[in-house]
Amino acid sequence: MELGSFLDTLRSDGSFSGNVTYWGVQKKKGAAFRPVPAGIHPELRAYLEKTGITKLYAHQAEAYGHVNAGRDVVLTTPTASGKSLAYNLPVLDCLLKDPDAKAVYLFPTKALSQDQVKSLEDFSLPDLRLYIYDGDTPSSIRQAARKSGRLIVTNPDMLHTGILPNHPKWVKIFDGLKYIVIDELHTYRGVFGSHLAHVITRLKRIAGFYDSNPTFIASSATIANPDDLFYRITGKKPLVIEQSGAPAGEKHYIIYNPPLVNREQGIRRGVVLESVHVARRFIENDLTTIVFARSRLNTEVILSYLKQRIPKKKNRISGYRGGYLPNERRDIERGLRDGDLLGVVSTNALELGIDIGSLDVSIMAGYPGTVSSFFQQAGRAGRTDRTSVSILVASNAPLDQYIAQHAEYLMGHAVESALVNPQNVYILIDQVKCAAFELPFKRSETYGGEDIGDVLEYLDDKSVLHEEEEVYHWQDRSYPAENVSLRSADAGNFVIIDRTGGVRRVIGEMDRSSVPILLHENAIYIHGSAQYTVLEVDWDKLTVTTERSNVNYYTDAESKTDIKILEKNSEEDTPSARFMLCDVLVRTVAVKYKKIKFGTHENVGFGDINLPPTEIHTKSLVLSFKPALLQGLTRDECEELLLSLSPILKNISSLFVMTDPRDIGVAENLKEPHTGLPTLFLYDRYPGGVGLSDRLYEIKQRLLQASLQRVQECGCENGCPSCVGPERHNKKTTARFLKDVLSGGISLVGEKT
Amino acid sequence: MRRIEIYDKTRRSPASSPSRGVGRRREPIERIADRMGGRVLRDGEEAVMEIVMPVSENTTHGTVDLCGLDVLEKRHLEVLFPDVERLEDIEPGRFLFFDVETTGLSQGAGTRFFLIGLLESMEGEMRFVQYFLPNLGSEPLFLRIIAQRFGRRRILVSYNGKCFDYNVMRNRFVMNGLEMEAENAAPLHLDLLYSSRRLWKGFCPDFTLSTVERLVLEYRRRRDIPGELIPDVYFRYLGGSDESGELESVLEHNRDDVFSLFALLIRGVRAVGDGCEGEKERIRGVNAVSLADMLFRIGRTTEAKRVLLVRAEEAEAAVRLGLLCKRERSFEEALQHFGTLLRGAGPVSRYVFACTEMAKIYEHAVGDFETALSYAERARDRLRRRGVLYPENGRQGAGVETMHEVERRITRLLGKCERRKERGV
The missing domain is CATH 1.20.58 (Methane Monooxygenase Hydroxylase; Chain G, domain 1)
Structure with a gap:
């Protein structure tokens, strides 16, 4: 069926439209064109003409002009607006005109590099000498890339471990390096972004050594701070291009809030089943549909349900997520492009610009966590010439419920900031080591504009560096970049092995930090809708051994956390509360897991997890509440109150800092030893912090305000999982408490003093 | 709390090696040179220690006489290194044996070499020279001197130098803005690792230079410092806490390495020469099948077959002989060789x-x-x-x-x- 008329059907179908809290239609938008710049190289002009491009979109022409004039530029136009062409034009133009010029393209994943190279090859320019340089590049090609490459497409990890530490072998690239293109800039936030800022600083140091001073061009999804993020990562102030000249087809945005099944307890129909229900309607009508799930687990669960419920088309529905092997993924991408597949259930792995063609429908099973993810996932449906629809199916989570009530948060001005903290001391020291390996440091030298005398002295003291005549030389036999992972605290993924039937077979991978939660012993791991039971985790060899199983439940782990304040960095005292930004020590241990039955999602058992605790030193926003505010409350009620506040605050905080909610930790202490007060912690889960707590401290009022809104606006009677949590029944108390904290006044319970 | 304190409290020391001690004064290079019979070359502030050692005619290294290079025959050498064929002659004065000691095993920009041993023929006599870098600031002089010596020689001989030593050297030249060799004039590089792996396959459990020299050359080092400790010795020397004798043992280690290169080349070429004669008792201590493969590689089939026939009872030789005879349409003979393979386990x-x-x-x-x-x-x-x-x-x-x-x-x-x-x- 044609999508437009199907949407009309949905609109008049009460069982669907009754649950819609927002239905916006973005009208078809025409294009704003500019002529192809006069000075452009004839080869490029010929390519454009050959592909039918006689005019550029306004933003592409604008980018060309600025980059040509030597300005650093960041493009934040929407998905599918032709951003790649906007940076390819000036770069290729320069490479064609100046035979000595070189460029490096950075993509966050190997898949994106592959995609980009395909489109660059389409230009079929003579003498472009384009090479992908990543972990999959065979060594003969690597040599050719080093010797004669002019355009190197790589990723930050390879730049960090392969290229920069070996810069003498890359002289030909660094000599004459004119452009660095950073695609998907917004993905470089948190740990990854903080590391990338250093990798770029190192790149600039080396380029300087070879007398090059490259111009930076980045593209980013819509965020509140593209210029700031660009500056923190590249050290340069960019020109922001945000107005798109590209046309767009009619686009429907729908927020669907599953019906309450228990009004008193505020329980809504589950997001998984409800998304299956919505997706099924489209797939059954042969409308190509992508469903984004919030976790690898949900991907598999939704996939199984869809296959079960649409048996006729089950072979045209597939899953897609990290952990699937590369050729498996390529097949799925091809299937989507060619239209062999009708439906795909994916994690955010398909959110980044991998070419899967244009689909009719994008369904998000739960809010993807950030506005930019929302738009990227939504952008998977629809291109320039046809109607498409994106549906957000809200979960019970407070953040989802907030958004279900506040569509303006999504559709209005961007409020999320992508944060990085290159000053994180763990990242800084690791990266300074890598930089010193590459080029010695002069005592007076600044690094990324910062004085790092203390770090150099420390490393000299530890005999990692050796100072001679005011120059710090690398003095260690190791290769430091090898031991520094840009993406997580720990290097190395775990390999998942299936030993069913006596044959050991690799079935996937998992990052180290997820292992205690997802792959502890006896966990049920689901891959390709097959089930495996974890038998053994080997922390030395980084392997997880599993066996095929067939049980009717999946597992979900729980952990326990203790926090100690080490030092206070900032403090604000109000009559109602003390707000602090502190260095803290966090001790976490995974303790047990729940077995949850498929279908009913009921809890059918527990198991213990026997893993040693982990300790990290990090930063935290600390909220300590004054006694007057809590007068008249029993100890239990106080505890309940803290337990109610923490999930709301944690969830709402990701409205403002662009991060996976899992990167923010939360803990409560009824009598925190440092203040002696009932206290909440919202902390950076990454050692040393990546700037999340700092930002939360800055915006604490807005954070509390939005939390209060969430509680007040929740549809439940007196507390539910979407606001204060299940079985708490203190919604009104919590709301009044938040109001008091905000006003600084005291009106809660009992006598006022 | 200062950021360094936080770091230090929550992380173990970032040093991968034990503390090397700092603060003491480094022993003056002149004194070391005196002790070792070398001299110090200076250019302004920069200094390099040079130690020259003539190699007398009756020196032996294990079971090999370190005689002159004039015993090498081109037709034998090119079995080991096919590239030799493109040389007009293999006059001894063109050879340079070299080995470097480095501060690490990776080839990144941070790995440097601080000692090089060179063995060359000067006016008919073999001469061994070492250059040592006494401080990091003197690297430009160190490299300039080395470039001079390399510039004249067109045949380099090393052990794993193609993949390692030469790359580390080239990196340092690049980082100092110097050129190691004229563009497009790369010398011929004979890497003994590859030829040793073939020639002595099955005779050595691994192909580190120390294993090969022990088993093939039967050379025992007088006292040797394990290679993995060498970077730390140099770091300790730089930090002024060299324990007496450590540096000497590194220099000695390097000399042993270079002499082994020389001995291995002589030994290898002789083995080829003996093998080509094809007499049973003369193909001893080399892998005949590999030798035959090397001969096949350069089209010397008759000699290859002769070598294989000496080992015809061995399966790998029989396979090759069988296929070769089949190709030559000597079917009777081919059947014999394949028949060998059916006997035994x-x-x-x-x-x-x-x-x-x-x-x-x-x-x-x-x-x-x-x-x-x-x-x-x-x-x-x-x-x-x-x-x-x-x-x-x-x-x-x-x-x-x-x-x-x-x-x-x-x-x-x-x-x-x-x-x-x-x-x-």
Whole structure:
């Protein structure tokens, strides 16, 4: 069926439209064109003409002009607006005109590099000498890339471990390096972004050594701070291009809030089943549909349900997520492009610009966590010439419920900031080591504009560096970049092995930090809708051994956390509360897991997890509440109150800092030893912090305000999982408490003093 | 709390090696040079220590006489290094043996070399020279001196130098804005690691230089510092806490390495020379099959075959001989060699390979279908007994037929036998 008329059907179908809290239609938008710049190289002009491009979109022409004039530029136009062409034009133009010029393209994943190279090859320019340089590049090609490459497409990890530490072998690239293109800039936030800022600083140091001073061009999804993020990562102030000249087809945005099944307890129909229900309607009508799930687990669960419920088309529905092997993924991408597949259930792995063609429908099973993810996932449906629809199916989570009530948060001005903290001391020291390996440091030298005398002295003291005549030389036999992972605290993924039937077979991978939660012993791991039971985790060899199983439940782990304040960095005292930004020590241990039955999602058992605790030193926003505010409350009620506040605050905080909610930790202490007060912690889960707590401290009022809104606006009677949590029944108390904290006044319970 | 304190409290020391001590004064390089019989070359602030040692005529290294290079014959050398063929002559004055000591095993920009040992022929006499970098600031002078010595020599000899030493050196030249060799004038580089791996395959459990020199040259070092400790010795020296004698032992280690290069080249070329004579007792201590392969590689088939015949009883030689004879259409001889493979214990793959090769010869060259059939059936029977390790129809090795293929052969042969019988009748 044609999508437009199907949407009309949905609109008049009460069982669907009754649950819609927002239905916006973005009208078809025409294009704003500019002529192809006069000075452009004839080869490029010929390519454009050959592909039918006689005019550029306004933003592409604008980018060309600025980059040509030597300005650093960041493009934040929407998905599918032709951003790649906007940076390819000036770069290729320069490479064609100046035979000595070189460029490096950075993509966050190997898949994106592959995609980009395909489109660059389409230009079929003579003498472009384009090479992908990543972990999959065979060594003969690597040599050719080093010797004669002019355009190197790589990723930050390879730049960090392969290229920069070996810069003498890359002289030909660094000599004459004119452009660095950073695609998907917004993905470089948190740990990854903080590391990338250093990798770029190192790149600039080396380029300087070879007398090059490259111009930076980045593209980013819509965020509140593209210029700031660009500056923190590249050290340069960019020109922001945000107005798109590209046309767009009619686009429907729908927020669907599953019906309450228990009004008193505020329980809504589950997001998984409800998304299956919505997706099924489209797939059954042969409308190509992508469903984004919030976790690898949900991907598999939704996939199984869809296959079960649409048996006729089950072979045209597939899953897609990290952990699937590369050729498996390529097949799925091809299937989507060619239209062999009708439906795909994916994690955010398909959110980044991998070419899967244009689909009719994008369904998000739960809010993807950030506005930019929302738009990227939504952008998977629809291109320039046809109607498409994106549906957000809200979960019970407070953040989802907030958004279900506040569509303006999504559709209005961007409020999320992508944060990085290159000053994180763990990242800084690791990266300074890598930089010193590459080029010695002069005592007076600044690094990324910062004085790092203390770090150099420390490393000299530890005999990692050796100072001679005011120059710090690398003095260690190791290769430091090898031991520094840009993406997580720990290097190395775990390999998942299936030993069913006596044959050991690799079935996937998992990052180290997820292992205690997802792959502890006896966990049920689901891959390709097959089930495996974890038998053994080997922390030395980084392997997880599993066996095929067939049980009717999946597992979900729980952990326990203790926090100690080490030092206070900032403090604000109000009559109602003390707000602090502190260095803290966090001790976490995974303790047990729940077995949850498929279908009913009921809890059918527990198991213990026997893993040693982990300790990290990090930063935290600390909220300590004054006694007057809590007068008249029993100890239990106080505890309940803290337990109610923490999930709301944690969830709402990701409205403002662009991060996976899992990167923010939360803990409560009824009598925190440092203040002696009932206290909440919202902390950076990454050692040393990546700037999340700092930002939360800055915006604490807005954070509390939005939390209060969430509680007040929740549809439940007196507390539910979407606001204060299940079985708490203190919604009104919590709301009044938040109001008091905000006003600084005291009106809660009992006598006022 | 200062950021460094936080870091130090929550992380173990970032140093991967034990503290090397700092603060003491480094021993003046002049004093070290005096002690070691060297001298210090200076250019402004920069200094390099040079130690020269003539190699007297009757020096031995293990079982090898370190005689001159004029014993090398080009036709033997090119068996080991085919590239030698493009040289007009292999005059001794063109050779330079070299080995460097480095501050790490990676080849990144942070790994430097601080000592190089060079062995060369000067006016008919062998001479060993070492250059040592006494402080990091003197690297430009160190490199300039080395560039001079390399510039004149067109045949470099090293052990794993192609992948390591030469790359580390080139990095340092680049980082100092210097050139190691003129553009497009790369010298010929003979890397003994590759030739040793072939020549002494099966004689050495691994191919580190120290293993090869112990087993092939029977050379025992007087006292040796393990290679992995060398970076720390240099770091300790730089930090002024060199314990007496450590640096000397590194210099000695480097000298031993370079002398071993020389001895290995002589030993290797001699082995080739002996092997080409093809007499049984002379192919001792080398892997005859590898030697034959090297001869094949440069098209010297007759010599290769002679070498293989000495070892005809060995399976790997028999395989090559069988295939070679088959190619030369000496089918009788080929059958003999493949027949060798059926005797004694061996892997399934080899047995099946030999049977099918024999079946092919009997079928296509001899025209004896009955015998061909019997060999094909032997292959099938052996495959049937192959045990649980192999999948039902998996291939047992490259060029080895699968059960399916063998069965097809049998069916075809049965047909041929049948038809012939009918015609015979």
